[in-house]
Amino acid sequence: MAMQSGVASSALATALEEVEQRYRDRNAESWALLERASAVMPGGNTRSSLWSDPFPLYFVSGEGCRLKDADGHSYVDLLGEFTAGIFGHSSAVLKDAVSAAHANGINLSSHNTYEVRLAELLTARFPSMDLLRFCNSGTEANLMAVALAKIATSRERVVVFEKGYHGGLLTFGAASAKVNAPHKFEILPYDDVDAARALFAAKGAEIACVLVEPMQGAGGCRVGSRAFLAALRDLTAESGAVLIFDEVQTARMGEGGLQKRLGIIPDLTTIGKFFGGGLGFGCFGGRRGLMERLDPRRPDAISHAGTFNNNTLTMAAGIAAAEHYLTAEKLDALFDRGEALRSRLEALFADRKAPYTVTGLGSIMNIHGAAADHGDSARLLKLAHFALAERGYYFASRGLIALSLAVGDTEIDGFLNAMAAFLDESAAVFSSVDRSA
Template identity: 45%
Template sequence: MSGTATAVTKSTQQTHQDKSDRAGSDAQNHALEQAHERYRNRNPLSLAQHQKAAKVMPGGNTRTVLFSDPFPITLVCSQGCQVTSIDGDTYIDYLGEFTAGLYGHSDPVIRQAVVDALDSGWVRGGHIPQEETLASLICSRFPSVEMVRFTNSGTEANLYAISTACAVTGRSKVMVFEGGYHGGVLMFGATPSPIVAPYEFVRAPYNDWEGTEALLRANADDLACVLIEPMQGSAGCIVAEPAFLQAIRDWTTANDVVLIFDEVMTSRLSGGGLQQLHGITPDMTTLGKYIGGGFSFGAFGGRQDLMQIYDPLQPGYVAHAGTFNNNVFTMSAGAAGLSQVYTQEAATALNQRGDVLRTRLNRIAQNAPFPMQFTGIGSLMNVHMTSEPVRSIRDLTHSNAVLRDLFYFELLEQNIWPTRRGMLNLSLPMGDTEFDALARAVQRFVDQYGRLFEGELNARK
């Protein structure tokens, strides 16, 4: 499987244009206004639903990432790899529930597992066989996970992993990386969040070993753990270079610091996650998203000596609570999915198809008169409107945000359901029909807005 896509080569003039027009020219802004108007005209029922929701929820939503200016589209049903809006439009689902929708919306194996769980009764308040089944599957697939405990989200999983490392080491500092996202209260983007969990964080530069090593050395005595995504998802599918990950692994091993891989998104990129693909084993791993089969899920696991603090039979054990940690729906759907649907072979096949698709899209992007590229690995990818190599969020400073928004609205008009930030995620029900539709939509975007861009260049000569 190939790694991150090579940056698209552009001329000096185009690179300069990328930098000067990152906020959008007058013509691009006008095109965006027109796209907004078409969007409003196409989705009147979604607007009405949003206005109703705004009366009882701030901004009309309870999940910020799903909000989209001027208002979000409301979805009413889904099937296979498609979603349908309240306005009656059906889209190919490339948002994929931000990687959690790996199985699509109606996998028969998952459905049967849920029906069986429904028939057996729920909220039991006791141990159930399915939790051991799912735990065994996870431990057998991810090299670093000798023992595992469940939570209800990736956010919880990362909070517990950090707290575990602090409890075991007796230290307080946590190294994270610029652009990192580890959950709703663990966000480290370009704009600081006022609701970040109150740990003592050290922010390091992603894919910059020299800068990271200096911070590691400066904080070595107080550092409990290093928390890193082997590919930053929220930042835009920015791939960590294997040599960078290996250098961190070597340093943390030598200095008795816990290394945590956040594979909440990336665990799907091979049968055993990116840790298996790269052959780099962390001390702990956090999981979430698709592993619950479409239900709320999170997990943290790792070396037995680290996880053993949660054993109630051990003196001085640490309690770990959560009413729905072992709920019958998640445990049943998750176990069915990993054992029967997303097997090691299925993971390899899907991610190989993703690499082929990303290469195809980059060929289209390379012929665009404006800067554009797709980064990622396997079944996860992200468009960026810049010609610079993307190794960290610092490289997105000159990305053209207006072009990215135009890309979003153009794909919607072509009945593709993407994320607003340009992330595209594959699901198992997708095939050549869906891939061809995406490629056509991207080509149409290049053709339509390429003429606009070329006209601006000619006007400036």
């Protein structure tokens, strides 16, 4: 029988304090770099998602699926740049592509041949993309897709979902971000068909678009059911609204993204991250009738500017990425590898009766603490994060794992062995955690 929550919290807090102190002691140079950075950046930070208490690690190099930090420690990289680093580190293929483009002249001040080739590759890949436009991030792609939908429908309401993340200006976690773009949002519970139907019944004629991740990434790797996504397809089609799939992360689930795997085709799709070959990249595309609104030859054309939308370095890197790495064979193999890892993690947690769960799909997953008390769940996750980093395995402090193509059986077996050792040594702490519903 579980002990009282206060006792559990005390035992867990003590274990966390001990491993956190070891983290501080091991990473003095990372702390010194944060202090230096804090003199020129707020909190020493320029990317909020990278922050973790008591301070983040500073990495100085990476090769394949290995990282080295400023204090000389080596790690197996299981985070893969929050899904963007699907190639591993220091790819010779991508280096050669960027170098060749650089030697051929950068910022050419007009259209270029690289953008044509990359557009051909991407429109052939995604079932929903008749035409596309490039931009510089997934955030930009989602902002432009929403703007296009509002203009095309002459409507204002934008349907999004709790815990959804579509970039720094479109985030819907526990509290909606104060920096969000000022759209008229309708925020619904995720994977709730009844809630979606009720909203469309009441306001369907006012809804411009539905913006949805087929799997919520930053929201904890929650996978949308096929029934939910199919209902959104039907509801938007019936009401004249635009369905936008944010596949910035889930595009890695197969050559044609999760939409092709599910057989559900949206009106617009947004992608980003790895399709830039390691450089800043975004793209939105969809039905010809929608995308043609951006044709500059039209007298009523929607303007979409951006100095680096078609920059030759990113375009060249994207071509190399798509042709060499992001093939159907390699993406399917990565999907299967991730499914196997998640299954083995689930079995390990169950076998050790450990207070953890794991959610996700394919090569993206999220470990969660599983305690009755929310604070204890967060402590459990931090405990695992510190303990696995101490053993040389790096994933996000929020529990996110995103496998790269460079992660092989040796690294996965090593990670599972390290996790098993952590669970075994923490058994006494876990036995005191209240897991009652």
